[in-house]
Amino acid sequence: MRWKKIFSMASENMKQRRLRTSLTTLGVIIGISAIIALASLGEGFRTTVKTRMEQGFELDVLTVIPGSFFAGLGNRFTKEDVQNISNIEEVAVATPVMQRSTVTLYNEDKNTTGLIVTAINFTDFWKVFGDRLIFSEGGLPESIENDTMVLGYKVNNPSENITFAHSNDNVTMQFKVLRGLQQVSKNCTFKVAGLLEKSGAPGATNFDYCVFIPLDYAKEIYEVPSDKQDYVDLIFVKLVKPEFSEAVATEIEELLRPSFGYQLTVLVPIAFVRQVDYILNMLQIFLTSIASIALLVAGIGIMNIMTVSVMERTREIGILKAIGAKNRTILTMFLAETVLIGVAGSLIGVLTGYGLAHILNYILSGFFTPRQSHVFQAPETSRIPMTPLFSLPWTVGAIVFGTVVCVLFGLYPARKAAKLDPVEALRYE
Amino acid sequence: MAIFGPSGSGKSTLLHVLGGLDRPDEGEVFVDKIGFSTLNANELAEVRLRKIGFVFQFFNLLPRLTALRNVELPLALADVPEKESAEKAREVLRLVGLEDRMNHRPSELSGGEQQRVAIARALINDPKIVLADEPTGNLDTTTGWEIVQLMKRLNEEKAQTFVVVTHDPSIAETADRMLYLKDGFIEGVKKGRMRL
Numbered sequence: 001m002r003w004k005k006i007f008s009m010a011s012e013n014m015k016q017r018r019l020r021t022s023l024t025t026l027g028v029i030i031g032i033s034a035i036i037a038l039a040s041l042g043e044g045f046r047t048t049v050k051t052r053m054e055q056g057f058e059l060d061v062l063t064v065i066p067g068s069f070f071a072g073l074g075n076r077f078t079k080e081d082v083q084n085i086s087n088i089e090e091v092a093v094a095t096p097v098m099q100r101s102t103v104t105l106y107n108e109d110k111n112t113t114g115l116i117v118t119a120i121n122f123t124d125f126w127k128v129f130g131d132r133l134i135f136s137e138g139g140l141p142e143s144i145e146n147d148t149m150v151l152g153y154k155v156n157n158p159s160e161n162i163t164f165a166h167s168n169d170n171v172t173m174q175f176k177v178l179r180g181l182q183q184v185s186k187n188c189t190f191k192v193a194g195l196l197e198k199s200g201a202p203g204a205t206n207f208d209y210c211v212f213i214p215l216d217y218a219k220e221i222y223e224v225p226s227d228k229q230d231y232v233d234l235i236f237v238k239l240v241k242p243e244f245s246e247a248v249a250t251e252i253e254e255l256l257r258p259s260f261g262y263q264l265t266v267l268v269p270i271a272f273v274r275q276v277d278y279i280l281n282m283l284q285i286f287l288t289s290i291a292s293i294a295l296l297v298a299g300i301g302i303m304n305i306m307t308v309s310v311m312e313r314t315r316e317i318g319i320l321k322a323i324g325a326k327n328r329t330i331l332t333m334f335l336a337e338t339v340l341i342g343v344a345g346s347l348i349g350v351l352t353g354y355g356l357a358h359i360l361n362y363i364l365s366g367f368f369t370p371r372q373s374h375v376f377q378a379p380e381t382s383r384i385p386m387t388p389l390f391s392l393p394w395t396v397g398a399i400v401f402g403t404v405v406c407v408l409f410g411l412y413p414a415r416k417a418a419k420l421d422p423v424e425a426l427r428y429e
Numbered sequence: 430m431a432i433f434g435p436s437g438s439g440k441s442t443l444l445h446v447l448g449g450l451d452r453p454d455e456g457e458v459f460v461d462k463i464g465f466s467t468l469n470a471n472e473l474a475e476v477r478l479r480k481i482g483f484v485f486q487f488f489n490l491l492p493r494l495t496a497l498r499n500v501e502l503p504l505a506l507a508d509v510p511e512k513e514s515a516e517k518a519r520e521v522l523r524l525v526g527l528e529d530r531m532n533h534r535p536s537e538l539s540g541g542e543q544q545r546v547a548i549a550r551a552l553i554n555d556p557k558i559v560l561a562d563e564p565t566g567n568l569d570t571t572t573g574w575e576i577v578q579l580m581k582r583l584n585e586e587k588a589q590t591f592v593v594v595t596h597d598p599s600i601a602e603t604a605d606r607m608l609y610l611k612d613g614f615i616e617g618v619k620k621g622r623m624r625l
Contacts, residue, residue: 013493319491320506323506326470329506426489
């Protein structure tokens, strides 16, 4: 029997039993809707998180730390280590950083605290983070002037409506140095060369709390002993391409192993982003797997209805067999009905699924918005939208999955129909 | 040919065996030189489709299909293109005198008309043999005779063999040959027929 004829007969059969067909199809619609809603929300969430992370981290920048953030810094890097890293072929720039905390800045009657002094080589540092560190006022020191500084956004704007300084202002930095066993308080005056805009998302590279000063001058004012003049705390390494991250990180580890052993950390943002993306992907698959249970329940519904239908149509099957229908023709006729239910249910399910995803997004948005008090303002942790994302592979996958489930559950009753004995079937009342 | 005998004599079973719907415990059935015992279920279905037509006591039409669609069904099973099959179904329905009732469903037709549709369905694939199981058993006498006359006419016009199972001696005696069955055995064979 031709496919067109088989499907037209199947569709006529279904029209005869409108209510039953609609209810069976509804099961499939609910199952596919749940899958599509969760998959599209998950896809949207995953993409947003990934984009945020990519914005938050320079994917082509590695951070090399002696020891670890948590265990504290161990041995210090030397200028030679920086030079060796610079010599790696895939490395564009390697720039050393010295960091100090417990500092207060004064500008006439205003002061700002809770900041990190980041001593850098301005030219190299801006080659690494130039895209992120944008000036709202002023700019980089025009020449290497020791007594110039650049202020991070939150250093200069400790709270709303407060501006600590403007470019060309003279600012006093109060800090502590170690003389022998004693900590001594010290003041130094700097000219503000530039003010930075917000540097973006939080993470290892959030420079909003940093005060940038020249590296060599920092060593001088912090009275670094002559035998430790070479030492730096961190090295930022900019790569030619982010894809080289893992290879270069391994090379750096091997390069520094003789001096540091295993007490060395190389932060590879791309690996972190990949890991988070992987976790979110698994979460998305887990959620849609749960939603698939609804579809399996719908499948059992189809099996039930088709079994009843076979019983009701036993005589019809006998007639068809008597006039020459083969077993596979009967099988195909019943499977055609499950295919129609599967395809129709899946297509409608995809549409309602996207609708449901938007409704869920609207409802869930309320729960995910962080409450911001006057005390704790966190503009960079604004809510992560869960805008559902249309994904062609998920859509096609859901339609195929829905249809396959229907066919699989329809297979048993269809086989039962195909194997009916024609004489017995003709006698069936 | 008529197969005649009392209830329970095995008339219908013999007809089912002849039509390849049932398999005999012993012996062999040949239709157009094809032995049924060597065929599997699908091959038997193919023989039923191409070489045998069935007419049943209770008509056995598909209730949701029109007369035309019911008659077309064997052609659809034989993969005949839709246009061609519709044309042929109309022609056969005209032959059984139902040209005005083609688009009616079985529930809208009288018993006699339904049996005519069933006969048209049996004839549509030009079978070698038409097997009719009590074709008048569910009809009043007048309509029953009309159906018998129709079968005889088609038998003569189209030179098609009709094997009719009946327990009505008056119908059995109209056949060219009559087999008398009792308790599953052929008790007698009679040749020649009565004039209608």
